[in-house]
Amino acid sequence: MSTHDSTTGTTAPRSPEALERALAPLAAALGDRLLTPAAAGFAEAATVFVGGPPRIPAAIARVRSTAEVGTALVVARDAGLPLAVRAGGHHQARHALVDGGLVLDLRLLDGVEIDAAAGVGRAQGGVLAGAYTAAAGAQGLATGFGDTATVGVGGITLGGGIGYLSRRDGLTLDNLLGAQVVLADGQVVEAGPDENPDLYWALRGGGGNFGVVTRLDLRLREVGTVTGGMMMWEPTPAGLATILRAFAEGPEEFAGMINVMVAPPAPMIPAELHGTPVLMALLVHSGTSAAADEALAPLRALGPVLDGVRELPYAAMFEGAGGPPAGGVGDARTGFLGRGVWAPDEDWAAAAIEAVSGAAGPAAVNIRPMGGAIGRVDPAATAFAHRDPAFMVTVGGSAPAAEALPATQEWVASAASALGVAGRGYVNFMGAATEEDVRNAYPEATLARLREVKREYDPGNLFASNHNVRP
Ligand SMILES: Cc1cc2nc3c(=O)[nH]c(=O)nc-3n(C[C@H](O)[C@H](O)[C@H](O)COP(=O)(O)OP(=O)(O)OC[C@H]3O[C@@H](n4cnc5c(N)ncnc54)[C@H](O)[C@@H]3O)c2cc1C
Incomplete structure (x- = not known):
């Protein structure tokens, strides 16, 4: 039997013959939807959103039914094959890949x-x-x-x-x-x-x-028509503190995320801002347009350099919103700030801007207002227990190449610590998956x-x- 380390995603090798024997019942059930490394389509199916050191599965099962899921699980369990489950492939810790093991690719279960x-x-x-x-x-x-x-x-x-x-x-x-x-x-x-x-x-x-x-x-x-889109400002501590306060004190229909980030060379961003730190919000107000105008007034009063917020069908917020390009190598740390209706002050805002300005590569401090309905759920009612924080903050960095990853990790750790978000955090935004991360995710x-x-x-x-x- 092979041994697997779930923190690194690595597995000790087993012989090809033993592997073929172990996978035989699955090969019989799936035919050419069981991909081994030589198969067409294997490379695509073995690529997830975040890049990193190679994790090459022994096989990928492109299941199409609940029965096939069951067969794959029993095969993996009986053979002692490490297993990974893949849906969108977006987890930063690359959970969807397992070196030398079986990946259960759910993407054909798309009904x-x-x-x-x-x-x-x-x-x-x-x-x-x-x-x-x-x-x-x-x-x-x-x-x-x-x-x-x-x-x-x-x-x-x-x-x-x-x-x-x-x-x-x-x-x-x-x-x-x-x-x-x-x-x-x-x-x-x-x-x-x-x-x-x-x-x-x-x-x-x-x-x-x-x-x-x-x-x-x-x-x-x-949810029909909403007021939503992107706004961008030049980065000032007072501006960032105002934006965060507007979300914290705004109505529950008003939500989104604010990035302190280095502006990418995207066509919609004024060319003179490319490569410089900016404040960028992606937001939705799902109430009336009059209520949206009121909630947005403090943001517009700051004189955004880009204001793409308009009335649109809610689903249009997801059109073409693929996020940053796939395949980049990076790291992320996440945590929470404040309680109830509260917003970070200008000192914190200045530290966030300073951290991003000092990053060696692409980097962002991602700030998400919580509160409202999130906070009304009893922390014991679900396994997500972080119900009282005012904001969720994630510090993320990308490395231009794998060799630069240690420097990116160092920047992420030091920025997270400077911003007071180095402890408990949101499991879906954690770049690492050590036992300490698990303890930070769950009280x-x-x-x-x-x-x-x-x-x-x-x-x-x-x-x-x-x-x-x-x-
Ligand atoms: C660009 C980007 C933007 C993001 N934006 C947001 C955001 O706005 N809000 C937010 O909350 N999160 C966001 N996330 C984080 C995202 O929620 C997590 O990365 C999540 O785990 C991704 O799910 P996935 O199915 O795409 O990933 P995968 O890597 O395929 O799955 C992650 C893990 O989830 C488990 N899993 C997935 N599907 C199943 C299933 N059907 N059955 C059992 N286990 C399953 C498996 O353990 C799997 O390994 C974002 C991530 C990225 C990269």
Whole structure:
């Protein structure tokens, strides 16, 4: 049997013959959808959004049904093959790849059913946020995800899901009404308030630790035309503090993210700002246009250098929103600031601008207002327990090449520490997945309960390529 290190994603090799024998039942079920390294399509399927040191899976199973998921899990478990589960492939810690193991690629499980009458959207486990949002938007409905179309609904929901509608409707996981889950032994179970409620609790924040979610039932809300888009300003501490206060004190319909970042050479950004630090907000106000104008007034009074905010269908916020280019090497640390209705002061804003100005490569301090509906949920009600913070802050950096990664990691660590966000954090934004990161993601009581659920549903820790809750 091979040995696997879930922190580094590496596995000791096994013989090709032993591997072929182990995979035979899966090869019989999947045919040419079981990709080995020589197969066409393997390289694409072995590439995730974030680059890094090679992690070359022994095989990738492009499953198309719940039954095939079960077969793949049983094969991996019986053969002692390390397993990774891939949906959108966006996790910064590259959980979706496992060196020498089996990747369960869910992307062909891409069905979406929008049941407007029931107010429920049903997404298969490999659906992407943009595809779901377009389908729901066609009926004037939405479930809130983040800000990026290519993120997987599975990954974002199981870890949290903070975005344009979170202050109004809660995190994505607060809108998870139920799920179908394939367990490590291939058994298919339902999780919801009345069926396996312990599993339902753990899925809402505990990530992919408990099984493969093949169907997510998500609450839909009416969201038609919104006021949204991008605004950009030259970076001043007073300006940043004003923007953050406007979000903190604004209505719950008003949400988004603010980046302190070096402006990329994008055509919509004035050329003289390329390569210089800027403040950039991506925002949505989902109330009336008059209420939006009022909430946006302090931002507009700062004299933005770019104001692309306009009325548009909510789903249009996800069109072409792929985020930064895929394949870059980088690091990220995340944490929380303040409590209740609160905003960082000008000193903090100055430190954020200074940190980004001093970065060697592309870097950003990403600031997301929390509060509202996120904070109204009891911290014990879901495995996402960080309910009271006012802001979530993520410090991220990209390295131009793998050799420059240590310098980027050093910058990320020092900027996170300077900005007071080096401790507890949001599991979906963590660039590393050590045991310390797991302890930072989950308060002690939450982690203890997660481990209890893990012992019940995955005692053998088949689902280990994640922020791993050990049984
Ligand atoms: C450009 C970019 C923008 C982002 N924006 C936001 C944002 O606005 N808000 C926010 O909250 N987050 C955001 N994220 C973070 C994102 O939520 C996480 O990276 C999330 O894990 C991505 O899910 P995925 O399915 O794309 O990734 P993957 O890497 O495919 O999945 C990550 C892990 O989740 C688990 N998983 C995924 N699907 C399933 C499933 N169906 N069943 C069981 N386990 C599963 C597995 O353990 C898997 O390894 C962003 C990330 C990037 C790179």
